[in-house]
Amino acid sequence: MKAVRRIYTVLVYVFLYLPIAVMIFYSFNSINSTGVFGGFSLRWYGELFRDKETLTALYNTLILAVISSLTATVIGTAAAVGIDKMRTRWLKSLTLTVTNIPMTNPDTVTGVSMMLLFVFGAQLVNAKGILGFGTILIAHITFNLPYVILSILPKLRQIDPHLQEAAQDLGCTPVKSFFKAVFPTIMPGVITGTIMAFTLSLDDFVITYFTSGPEFQTLPIRIFSMTKKRVTPDMYALSTLLFGAILLLLIAINVLQAHGERRQGKKN
Numbered sequence: 001m002k003a004v005r006r007i008y009t010v011l012v013y014v015f016l017y018l019p020i021a022v023m024i025f026y027s028f029n030s031i032n033s034t035g036v037f038g039g040f041s042l043r044w045y046g047e048l049f050r051d052k053e054t055l056t057a058l059y060n061t062l063i064l065a066v067i068s069s070l071t072a073t074v075i076g077t078a079a080a081v082g083i084d085k086m087r088t089r090w091l092k093s094l095t096l097t098v099t100n101i102p103m104t105n106p107d108t109v110t111g112v113s114m115m116l117l118f119v120f121g122a123q124l125v126n127a128k129g130i131l132g133f134g135t136i137l138i139a140h141i142t143f144n145l146p147y148v149i150l151s152i153l154p155k156l157r158q159i160d161p162h163l164q165e166a167a168q169d170l171g172c173t174p175v176k177s178f179f180k181a182v183f184p185t186i187m188p189g190v191i192t193g194t195i196m197a198f199t200l201s202l203d204d205f206v207i208t209y210f211t212s213g214p215e216f217q218t219l220p221i222r223i224f225s226m227t228k229k230r231v232t233p234d235m236y237a238l239s240t241l242l243f244g245a246i247l248l249l250l251i252a253i254n255v256l257q258a259h260g261e262r263r264q265g266k267k268n
Contacts, residue, residue: 020243027236045241048234057222058238061202064133064218068140069197075141076148076197077190081178083149084156103146111210114139118211131213139211140204144197151193155186188257195253199246 026033030041048054083099086092102110115131118138122130159182167177183190205220212221223235 023236024240024243026233027240029233032233044233044237047232048237051234053217054219054222054234054238057217057219060133060216061219064136064140065198065201068137068144068201069194071137072141072144072148072197073190073194076145076193077152077186079145080149080152080156081182084153099146099149101146102143103150107143107204107206108210110143111139111207114142114207115210129213129215131211133216135211135213136208136216136218139207140201143204143207144200147196147200148190148193151196152186152189155189156182159185191253191257195249202242 026037027044028040028042029037030043031038079099083092083095086095114135118130118135122128163181163185164174164177167181168174172180203220205224208218209221209224212218219238223231226232226235
C-alpha cells in the first residue's frame with residue numbers, strides 16, 4: 001500500500017512539473033524547434049532582451065501585479081479584521097459567502113460583467129477610451145481581495161481575542177495596539193495573501209482581456225496574440241526566468257518564516 005501511494009505521488013509530481021522541465025530544457029535550444037534539440041545555447045535569452053514589445057508587456061504586467069497585490073493586501077487586511085470582529089453570526093456568514101463569490105465565479109463571467117460596468121460608467125460621464133490600465137487594475141484588485149481575506153482570517157482566529165484590549169490597557173491607541181500586538185501575529189497570512197495576489201495578477205488572462213484597451217498590453221495578452229502564428233522560443237526563456245524568480249521568492253519567504261518561528265520559539 002505504501003508503494004502504491006509513493007508511485008501515485010511521484011506520478012502527480014511528474015504530471016505537474018514535467019511540462020515545466022521540458023519548457024526549461026527547450027529554452028536553451030540553439031534552434032527554433034520544440035521537437036529537436038540542436039545543442040545548448042543562450043540564443044533565445046538574447047532574443048528575449050532584444051524584443052521591445054515583449055519587454056514592455058512584461059514591465060506592464062509586473063507594475064500591474066505589484067500595485068494590485070499591494071492594494072488588495074491593504075484593503076483585504078482591513079476587511080479581514082472587520083469580518084473577524086463581527087458578532088452577528090448570520091451577517092458574518094453572509095459576508096463570507098459574498099466574499100467567496102469572485103473565487104467561484106467563472107473568469108469569463110467576471111471579465112464580461114466588469115467590462116460592461118466600465119463601459120456603462122463611461123457612458124454616464126460621456127467618456128471615451130476608458131478601458132486601459134485603470135480598469136485592469138480595478139479588476140485585478142477585485143478578484144485578488146478574496147484570496148487575501150481568506151489567507152488572513154485563519155491567523156486572526158488563532159489570536160487571543162483579548163490581546164488588543166491588553167495592549168490598549170497598557171497605553172496603546174486602538175491603531176497602535178493593532179500594529180504592535182495583532183499585525184505581527186497575522187504577518188504570515190498577510191505575506192501569503194500578497195504572494196497569492198501577485199501570482200494571480202501576473203498570470204491572469206481572461207479578466208485582463210475583457211477589461212483592457214488597445215494601449216495597454218500585458219504579457220499573457222502578448223503571448224496569446226503570438227499563438228495566432230507561432231510562439232517563438234524566446235517565450236520559453238521568459239517563462240523560465242519568471243518561474244525561477246517566483247521559486248526563489250517562495251524559498252526566501254519560507255526561510256524567513258522558519259527563521260521567525262525559531263526566534264519566536266526561543267523567546268517563549
